[in-house]
Amino acid sequence: MGVIGSAVIGRAQLLAQLQEPREWDVVVIGGGATGLGIALDAASRGFRTALIEARDFASGTSSRSTKLIHGGVRYLAQGNLKLVREALYERALLLSNAPTLVRPLKFIVPCYRPFEREVMRIGLGIYDALAGKQGIGDTHWLSRSETIEQLPGVRRDGLQGGVAYWDAQFDDARLAIALMRTAVRLGAVAINYVEADRIEKTGGRVSAIFAHDVQTDERFELRAKVIFNATGVWADEMRRRADHSAAALIATSRGSHIVLPATFLPGSAGMMIPRTGDGRVLFAIPWHDRVMVGTTDVAANGASWEPQASDDEVEFILDTARGYLQSALSTRDVVATFAGLRPLFSPRAAHASKATKKISREHAIVIEHANLVTVIGGKWTTYRKMACDALDQAALLGLLPARPCTTAAMTLDVDDQIEATCRAAESSALARRDDDQLVKFVELAARHEQALTAGDVIARRLRVESLDRAAAARITPLVSAALAVQSIDA
Ligand SMILES: Cc1cc2nc3c(=O)[nH]c(=O)nc-3n(C[C@H](O)[C@H](O)[C@H](O)COP(=O)(O)OP(=O)(O)OC[C@H]3O[C@@H](n4cnc5c(N)ncnc54)[C@H](O)[C@@H]3O)c2cc1C
Numbered sequence: 001m002g003v004i005g006s007a008v009i010g011r012a013q014l015l016a017q018l019q020e021p022r023e024w025d026v027v028v029i030g031g032g033a034t035g036l037g038i039a040l041d042a043a044s045r046g047f048r049t050a051l052i053e054a055r056d057f058a059s060g061t062s063s064r065s066t067k068l069i070h071g072g073v074r075y076l077a078q079g080n081l082k083l084v085r086e087a088l089y090e091r092a093l094l095l096s097n098a099p100t101l102v103r104p105l106k107f108i109v110p111c112y113r114p115f116e117r118e119v120m121r122i123g124l125g126i127y128d129a130l131a132g133k134q135g136i137g138d139t140h141w142l143s144r145s146e147t148i149e150q151l152p153g154v155r156r157d158g159l160q161g162g163v164a165y166w167d168a169q170f171d172d173a174r175l176a177i178a179l180m181r182t183a184v185r186l187g188a189v190a191i192n193y194v195e196a197d198r199i200e201k202t203g204g205r206v207s208a209i210f211a212h213d214v215q216t217d218e219r220f221e222l223r224a225k226v227i228f229n230a231t232g233v234w235a236d237e238m239r240r241r242a243d244h245s246a247a248a249l250i251a252t253s254r255g256s257h258i259v260l261p262a263t264f265l266p267g268s269a270g271m272m273i274p275r276t277g278d279g280r281v282l283f284a285i286p287w288h289d290r291v292m293v294g295t296t297d298v299a300a301n302g303a304s305w306e307p308q309a310s311d312d313e314v315e316f317i318l319d320t321a322r323g324y325l326q327s328a329l330s331t332r333d334v335v336a337t338f339a340g341l342r343p344l345f346s347p348r349a350a351h352a353s354k355a356t357k358k359i360s361r362e363h364a365i366v367i368e369h370a371n372l373v374t375v376i377g378g379k380w381t382t383y384r385k386m387a388c389d390a391l392d393q394a395a396l397l398g399l400l401p402a403r404p405c406t407t408a409a410m411t412l413d414v415d416d417q418i419e420a421t422c423r424a425a426e427s428s429a430l431a432r433r434d435d436d437q438l439v440k441f442v443e444l445a446a447r448h449e450q451a452l453t454a455g456d457v458i459a460r461r462l463r464v465e466s467l468d469r470a471a472a473a474r475i476t477p478l479v480s481a482a483l484a485v486q487s488i489d490a
Helices: 011-019 033-044 073-077 081-097 116-134 144-150 172-185 232-239 311-322 347-352 380-396 416-430 435-448 454-461 469-489
Strands: 023-029 049-052 102-111 140-142 161-170 189-191 194-202 205-213 219-229 250-261 270-273 282-287 290-294 336-345 356-359 363-368 372-377
Touching (some): 011 049, 073 081, 102 144, 172 189, 250 311, 290 311, 336 372, 416 435, 416 469
Parallel strands (some): 102 270
Antiparallel strands (some): 250 290, 250 336
16 A cells, blocks of 8 residues: 555544543534534634544434535525525535535436426526636536436436536535544544533533543543534534523434436436425435435434434335436335434524524524533535634634634645545445455555444445445445454554
């Protein structure tokens, strides 16, 4: 193996730093997009920062998204132009700051009804115009034959033509690792498998967070000027550890995807279905030599570590896709499914609570017990803006000194050699060949990316679990054995 440019991240050193009896400026609970964004922002402003994640980085909602960095066509339809413009600005920053993990993707909306093409062309033209100079490519008409040529899997019967527009696709779990790596390089202690258990309050403010190492049960007591609660759908549960009577701020909804063989939508363009039976937008997107189709939006019963797509959701997605795909599609074609939980912020509940809060349409920053700052909602695309707002808000309340946010022009740490090995390992795992590539990658993931379990490698450092469940089961023993060798070496 060649020399890897980026540093090894040693768990023992991170744990030792967590054990030091000092006051942190910032402690972040939760290592998804929100928490990692906050830790990176805080470290880059020069604050002494620690982040603890109960499981693996991005193992919650942040590895289960539709994997789009986008302005949100949905918000456009709602007339929320400010929100769309803000997200399109963030899209441009991400394309520039993490070009290996975020890439432009052409989408085509196939049109079957009279005037559908005209309406879509106007709407998506506005979407494009809102990006201004940061637009990725032109929105334009496609004739029937151009639509079929560029979207070969599309249903032909009744097809009138299409509209093409551009957005961006990314690898959510790998972007989370890039955020973690960048935060650590900037001096943060960001560690997985350390769970926050208890919140201690003294004189009306949070004086300590008690946590433990999930693997060894080593105990930690963390003191900080400000504590950011970035636990997504677990945010209310965490708030109740400080005040067991705290009113709920969030409701939970599940979004599921199915994964199909690439033959259902060959080519490089994604497909956008503008209106499903329940009034949502559905995407069919090329993803690692497969096609992922989603998402749904159904009420879920609270938080869950491993949410699953229900049979009804799979059937709903299949049914909608059948209207737009040329090939016959059955449940047997589904090679994998995955589901994520949205923390839906309820402003009414927040207004009713006594907390100080800054609420935008998309995300909310709620301050309780003087220095417990809960950050919820938003989307992956705007994680940087949310972090920036959260740190600014903490400064405004005098919890931290005011220092400017510098993340807009910050290149994220993505190691091209690790990414290349990752791609090679994944291709060979999916094609059931060459286990050497996989072993090589496991070593890198353990040393440079804090992968501790087979699931960390298979579900998030690689994406095999959400691409092909059978392939994931096949490589699990090998990955576990390769990780065991790494822990002996360490
Ligand atoms: C189906 C779906 C599709 C989506 N698609 C897109 C998309 O295409 N583009 C986009 O921009 N956005 C998308 N989103 C939104 C985006 O994924 C979320 O906004 C984002 O991932 C939320 O991140 P988070 O960090 O707030 O939550 P999470 O990722 O859930 O992170 C919270 C973390 O807190 C940890 N935690 C919980 N309790 C504790 C504890 N006691 N101690 C320590 N850690 C703890 C959890 O393990 C978890 O890792 C989608 C969301 C869903 C549900």
